[in-house]
Amino acid sequence: MDLGYAGSEFTWWNRRDGQASIKERLDRFCDNVEWVAQFPSYRATHVDERVSDHLPILLDMRPVNRRLKRGKCRRFKMIWVNDDRCDKEVEESWAQCVSNNAVETCMNKVEKCLSMLQHLNWSEYGNVQKEISLCKERSQVDFLRYRDKDTGWFHNKASVRRTINNISELRGKDGMLYANDQDMERIIVVTPYNLHFSLLRVGDLIDSEQRTWREDMVNAIFLPVDAEIIKLIPLSIHLPPTG
Incomplete structure (x- = not known):
């Protein structure tokens, strides 16, 4: 052959x-x-x-795989821009490493500049990448990976949460289930306290002008309620089948 x-x-x-x-x-x-x-x-x-x-x-018959070892790529970090010492380090390193060869001079200056900035990074900020890795290990992997991304995992989590939090029907004192909004509002009126609970959004709790919490709304949420009264209005949450 x-x-x-x-x-x-x-x-x-x-x-x-x-x-x-x-x-x-x-x-x-x-x-x-x-x-x-x-x-x-x-x-x-x-x-x-x-x-x-x-x-x-x-x-x-037995070739040796000679792969060149690549040095670790060093990149400029945006965190250095916010440090006032960054400009000083760049100016000092750029003023050094002067030679007759323009290309060699430029390469030496860049190398010197990165070395000084790396030293500043380690002395002031430590191993940031290692800290990020530790935070990832301590957090939920899926949530950390997909929380801010437009992915199916994120939308599925949001849909499940929305389904669980949704109350589609309420059972009245007569034992009947009511799905109409008006009937549900009538059922959840607690007569002894004259409280009327409806769908509440976070925006309802905030005073847009003062940019503070509305104390009246917040206090109404945490009013003490007798457990016996709660038993008079059993809630029935009907979730769609998961199969």
Whole structure:
């Protein structure tokens, strides 16, 4: 079987130009399935060395994966902009590292500037990323991940919460269920306290002009209520089937 190749498509050229030029792949490595199973990481290469009309071919049975180690990327953090010392650090570092080569000078200045800012970051703010990771571990993973995103998970949570908090029917003293808004308002009137509860929004509790809580509304919510009176108005919440 043909072991394939990497590199130029052809291994032979008759060294002529134009219509007389002929290129072919005359040289190749061949072996059987057992050999391929023994050396699965082999690599056959057409070496681009034009010494003769044939290209040399190279078979590496155990190639070494030489991946260059990339240094950690250092980025400018927006938190530095709010620090008054940031400008001073940049000016001091930019005034240093001067050489005859303009490109080398610029690279050295940037490197020096980032080093000084990194030192300032660690000394003043600590390992912010580590603190964020710890906060994530202590919090609910799904909520931290999806809370501010327009995702199906978020909308599903909101729908479930809205369904649970919704009271669609109330049972009156006569044992009948009432779904009409007027009937429900009549049922939840607590006569001994002359209280009338309706759907309440957060905005109803806030004085828009004074930008403070409305004490009358807040106090009305937390008035003491006799447990026996509450028993007279059993609430019946009917949730849709979840299946």
